[in-house]
Amino acid sequence: MFEDNFTWLCYFLSGILFTIGAVGAILRRNMIVVFMCIELMLNAVNLVFIAAGGSLSSMDGSVFVFFIMTVAAVEAAVGLAIFVMVFRLQHTINADELNLLKG
Amino acid sequence: MADYIWLIPLFPALGFIINSAFGGRLSKTLVAWVACLALFAAFLSSLAVFVEFLQLPAAARVFERDIYAWIASGELSVNIGFRLDPLSVIMCLVVTGVGFLIHVYSVGYMHDDPGFKRFFLYLNLFVFMMLLLVTGNSLLLMFVGWEGVGLCSYLLIGFWYEKDSAADAGKKAFIVNRVGDFGFLIGVFFLFVSLGVQGVWTMNIGEVSRNAHLLSVPVVTVITLLLFVGAVGKSAQIPLYVWLPDAMEGPTPVSSLIHAATMVTAGVYMIARLNILFSMAPDTLYVVAVIGVLTAFFAASIGFAQYDIKKVLAYSTISQLGFMFVAMGVGAYAAGIFHLMTHAFFKGLLFLGAGSVMHAMSGELDLRNMGGLRKKTPITYWTFFIACLAIAGIPGFSGFFSKDEILWKAFSSSHGDLWIWLLGAVTAGMTAFYMFRLLFSTFHGECRASEEVKHHIHESPRVMTIPLMILAVLSLVGGYVGVPHLLGGDNAIEQFLAPVFGPATQAKAAVNFDIVASAWAASGGGGHEAAMELTLMVTSVLIALIGIALAYLYYVKNPSLPDRFTARFAGLFRWVHNKYFVDEFYEMLFVRGTLKAGAFLLKVADGWIIEGAVNGTAALVKRAGERIRKAQTGYVQEYAFGIILGAILVVGYLIVIPMF
Numbered sequence: 016m017f018e019d020n021f022t023w024l025c026y027f028l029s030g031i032l033f034t035i036g037a038v039g040a041i042l043r044r045n046m047i048v049v050f051m052c053i054e055l056m057l058n059a060v061n062l063v064f065i066a067a068g069g070s071l072s073s074m075d076g077s078v079f080v081f082f083i084m085t086v087a088a089v090e091a092a093v094g095l096a097i098f099v100m101v102f103r104l105q106h107t108i109n110a111d112e113l114n115l116l117k118g
Numbered sequence: 119m120a121d122y123i124w125l126i127p128l129f130p131a132l133g134f135i136i137n138s139a140f141g142g143r144l145s146k147t148l149v150a151w152v153a154c155l156a157l158f159a160a161f162l163s164s165l166a167v168f169v170e171f172l173q174l175p176a177a178a179r180v181f182e183r184d185i186y187a188w189i190a191s192g193e194l195s196v197n198i199g200f201r202l203d204p205l206s207v208i209m210c211l212v213v214t215g216v217g218f219l220i221h222v223y224s225v226g227y228m229h230d231d232p233g234f235k236r237f238f239l240y241l242n243l244f245v246f247m248m249l250l251l252v253t254g255n256s257l258l259l260m261f262v263g264w265e266g267v268g269l270c271s272y273l274l275i276g277f278w279y280e281k282d283s284a285a286d287a288g289k290k291a292f293i294v295n296r297v298g299d300f301g302f303l304i305g306v307f308f309l310f311v312s313l314g315v316q317g318v319w320t321m322n323i324g325e326v327s328r329n330a331h332l333l334s335v336p337v338v339t340v341i342t343l344l345l346f347v348g349a350v351g352k353s354a355q356i357p358l359y360v361w362l363p364d365a366m367e368g369p370t371p372v373s374s375l376i377h378a379a380t381m382v383t384a385g386v387y388m389i390a391r392l393n394i395l396f397s398m399a400p401d402t403l404y405v406v407a408v409i410g411v412l413t414a415f416f417a418a419s420i421g422f423a424q425y426d427i428k429k430v431l432a433y434s435t436i437s438q439l440g441f442m443f444v445a446m447g448v449g450a451y452a453a454g455i456f457h458l459m460t461h462a463f464f465k466g467l468l469f470l471g472a473g474s475v476m477h478a479m480s481g482e483l484d485l486r487n488m489g490g491l492r493k494k495t496p497i498t499y500w501t502f503f504i505a506c507l508a509i510a511g512i513p514g515f516s517g518f519f520s521k522d523e524i525l526w527k528a529f530s531s532s533h534g535d536l537w538i539w540l541l542g543a544v545t546a547g548m549t550a551f552y553m554f555r556l557l558f559s560t561f562h563g564e565c566r567a568s569e570e571v572k573h574h575i576h577e578s579p580r581v582m583t584i585p586l587m588i589l590a591v592l593s594l595v596g597g598y599v600g601v602p603h604l605l606g607g608d609n610a611i612e613q614f615l616a617p618v619f620g621p622a623t624q625a626k627a628a629v630n631f632d633i634v635a636s637a638w639a640a641s642g643g644g645g646h647e648a649a650m651e652l653t654l655m656v657t658s659v660l661i662a663l664i665g666i667a668l669a670y671l672y673y674v675k676n677p678s679l680p681d682r683f684t685a686r687f688a689g690l691f692r693w694v695h696n697k698y699f700v701d702e703f704y705e706m707l708f709v710r711g712t713l714k715a716g717a718f719l720l721k722v723a724d725g726w727i728i729e730g731a732v733n734g735t736a737a738l739v740k741r742a743g744e745r746i747r748k749a750q751t752g753y754v755q756e757y758a759f760g761i762i763l764g765a766i767l768v769v770g771y772l773i774v775i776p777m778f
Binding site: 113 | 750751752753754755758759762
């Protein structure tokens with residue numbers, strides 16, 4: 016029972032984290048904060064994988080987490096590099112002012 | 119040789135390919151050599167077949183070889199194959215022989231033309247198409263040649279396309295020919311289907327002829343009438359003759375080769391080729407003969423009142439083609455082909471002579487500005503003179519034998535009629551008159567050209583006069599292959615063609631013959647057929663001599679007579695001079711309406727419907743894009759919101775659906 020409750024707790028926490036991340040990614044204007052929110056969403060998903068893997072006694076969840084962490088690390092590197100370049104060109108990383116792709 | 123008959127059309131095709139691929143880099147001399155040699159090689163191969171034919175028994179004189187399976191569909195198979203029999207060999211000899219001479223002549227005539235190479239390219243292509251037409255063993259291949267010569271005719275009439283009149287004449291020839299070709303094509307399809315219904319799906323000319331008996335007479339009548347429409351277009355008969363006089367806008371060697379000696383006789387050849395079908399339909403034959411004799415008379419009368427030397431020759435060509443159709447119409451196919459051959463000689467020569475005159479007169483075409491050329495251009499004069507004697511039908515010259523054969527058959531054949539003979543004989547007299555009018559006003563009397571032109575008058579170079587001389591010899595002796603029995607000959611050409619046309623019809627018309635024969639008998643003659651034939655022959659010669667004498671009276675003895683005549687009958691003269699206003703009549707009846715319909719369709723069908731649909735689609739897409747592009751705000755977070763909203767919707771759907 017305890018383990019089951021713990022798993023559900025993890026799911027619940029993950030849901031809260033994911034929602035915070037999603038809302039933050041949409042509402043915040045500073046691109047670095049948006050970026051952090053995306054990281055938060057990724058980690059919320061990681062938490063679900065770990066919890067589900069634990070409750071199902073499967074290693075699959077952990078494997079996914081490793082991949083996600085790798086991708087997140089790469090994403091952080093590339094993303095931050097892009098922000099630096101954008102800042103050099105536009106002197107801002109405010110999402111509202113970066114609308115060159117407007118149709 | 120039987121296995122190599124495809125060489126005959128191949129040589130001009132090779133000439134065309136070589137000159138079109140490398141002509142730009144070759145020198146003018148080399149291009150001319152290639153073109154002329156291609157023709158000469160084709161002529162030699164035709165000659166080889168002809169010689170071989172003479173050694174074979176008459177029944178074995180057919181070479182047929184398929185070289186390629188062209189269309190195979192169900193029971194139908196059409197091969198690209200060639201068929202040589204006495205008829206096609208004669209056509210091949212005429213096309214390549216006269217064609218070769220005209221090629222050589224063109225080397226001199228077109229020498230300074232900037233389009234020299236293009237000219238020989240077209241000429242070779244034309245000869246290839248013409249040989250395809252006469253040697254093809256299926257109606258389909260014949261049709262390819264038929265259209266091909268039409269195309270080449272169009273290209274060569276409009277050879278000097280920078281002149282509006284030449285471009286227009288080319289278009290006119292092409293469009294008028296389309297009318298005829300349409301009939302021809304429908305006729306071929308009708309023939310194909312009618313035979314197919316009887317179980318014989320074939321396009322092969324030999325098989326069509328062998329199975330013609332399966333068809334009923336009404337069907338054959340309709341088919342042959344449709345085919346005749348094609349012949350009327352190609353061979354410039356009433357009512358589709360209007361393109362040929364305008365076709366004189368092309369270079370003179372073209373008028374000679376295409377619009378006198380070869381292409382325009384394609385209709386005659388086609389009828390001769392399918393003579394079995396035409397013989398089955400007496401009604402069609404009568405139509406052919408009537409159209410032929412009317413055209414002969416009508417065109418000859420227009421020839422009276424033309425001042426353009428080439429126009430006179432053009433109307434003369436139409437008139438002579440009419441004679442050939444009379445021969446076809448009375449079932450005297452051999453006589454028609456005989457006249458086709460002699461006509462190719464003397465009319466080819468007349469056109470080349472006219473070209474030589476133009477050459478001497480710095481391009482002058484108007485008879486009123488000529489005269490007195492006899493001294494300065496003796497070779498042109500004498501060859502022209504021989505051709506005039508030949509076309510007028512003076513005994514001993516080629517035209518006499520062939521024309522007389524036609525007139526005799528028109529009178530005596532079971533398909534003939536007295537009035538056809540009468541009109542034909544009168545036309546022969548008219549021919550003599552206008553040809554000698556041409557000769558006298560060009561070469562005799564005082565020179566009426568301007569001083570500057572007069573100064574330049576000179577005989578043409580040897581490369582032009584030698585073909586003239588060879589053709590003059592042919593016009594002189596060409597008739598001796600068909601000397602009638604009456605004059606001690608054995609009508610060799612008729613015997614040679616007998617395997618194609620069947621033995622000469624000896625059954626003479628009962629009615630006409632009897633009327634005149636009894637008249638003859640009453641006058642104490644013999645009442646024999648031979649005497650009859652002799653009478654007619656003498657009559658037509660007399661008529662021709664009267665024509666020449668009148669021309670002499672009007673244009674040499676008393677040059678003021680024609681002017682007094684035209685002044686006296688000014689209205690009549692203007693009517694004839696303007697070709698009876700037939701062109702204007704057609705303009706009113708067909709051309710204007712067609713142009714109006716075209717303009718209407720351009721505005722409504724093209725402008726509104728087609729363009730409207732195309733432009734409307736474009737406008738619709740454009741306007742929709744303008745609306746939809748507003749959704750593309752450029753704000754990353756709005757896109758992210760869209761993604762999340764979409765994800766929620768999909769997940770929600772997946773959750774909600776299983777609940778029900």
